[in-house]
Amino acid sequence: MPRHPSLFLAAVAAAALLAALACLGPTTVSHRSGLMEYLYPKNRLAPQPNPAGATLTLPLRIGVAFVPASGGTYPASLLPATVEKHLLDLLKDAFRNKPWVKDIQVIPTTYLSPRGGFDNLDQVSRLYGVSVIALVSVDQIQYTNPKWYSFAYLSIVGAYVLPGDRNDTRTLIDAAVFHAPTRTFLLRAPGQSIVKGSSTAVNLQERLREDSAKGLELAMGELARNLDAEVDAFKAQVASGERKEVDVITSQGSSLRATGGRGGAFGGFEVMAGLALAAAAVWRRRRA
């Protein structure tokens, strides 16, 4: 027993109060995986693209993977494997029935090395037999701000029953699609979401995990929709010749760059002949 029990108790109470007050302050948690850090580690320059350009033969075998977290720490995956697979399956389901898709392979992040660069991408693309890989990177920030009545947490009971924390989860998911053999960037699409909620001090971490999963799922849904639109825009760009470094060979064996669009067109000769006939007919009717 300390010689001055009252002093000891006061010190413990002060420490507890400080700890409780520390819990009342705003906090920020972020999850981030960087595409550029993965593809271009140590500020390496972007590799020269293949001068022959990328030729995509439809239907495509596509790989999708989350970019590993930077820093080379274990585990490389930013998200739990089950969450990661669930999210990539959402993307897979959204594109499963597209006529230009033959197969979509979900590649676990553990198969990608942090800061692996295009060499690592080549290895994975060969391993899975895919030439096109969509790399999905995540940037999620979770803000927690105390509400005005969060001081009630000091009563201990309040920490269990009062939802005194306002949570705000902002998620941005970005998918960048590459043709791995030629290291050609094809297209990108974003998806974002904001999830707002509140929680008690005790279930704060659990609630943040739930909000994180919900935010990722919503953002992935938007990403799938945006990616669909970007694919259409990409096809139009290839067809119009804007993307000179890329060509798409359709399942009929024709080049999209040459025949991306089919048009019904009259030639000048037929139109002139037709108009001459119409003019002659009108002239004949007026004479008659």
Add this chain to the structure above:
Amino acid sequence: MSPFVLTREALLQPWRLWTCHALQFGWTHALLNLGALAVPAALVRPRVWPRMALALLVLAPVLGLAILLHLGDAEYRGASGLACAAWALAGVHLARARESRMEGLVLLGLLSAKLLAEIVAGATFLPGGPGWVSLPAAHRWGAALGVVGSPLLAAGEGRKPKA
């Protein structure tokens, strides 16, 4: 991609079967097709115009579905398939009446010559542009549908106006 061009998705988005005929690949494409559509309109009597417009409205989605058979992964836009249908509709309609038989036969002859040239030479002599080529099958289907749909112009022809 425009939500109005003709692609395989038209099976789920049926408006594309109509709208694709109104979209063109550029001003030249649009003017040539507009000129082609003007020919039958100038040849038939103005009182036939509403029935011709209605017939083209009915034939447009059927033509769109027929074009899908040849389209694969590509997209289609252009009014020439519909213009061929209009030429065939007007040609048959004019050829049925004694006073305009010659005009109808010449119009059908011109259309046949165009289709024959496309079968022999392919689409090489037709206008195209960056990223698109002409689809002669659309013209053949348009002409065939125009001939099949020509009774639509004759409907109500002999009816006397109500007093």
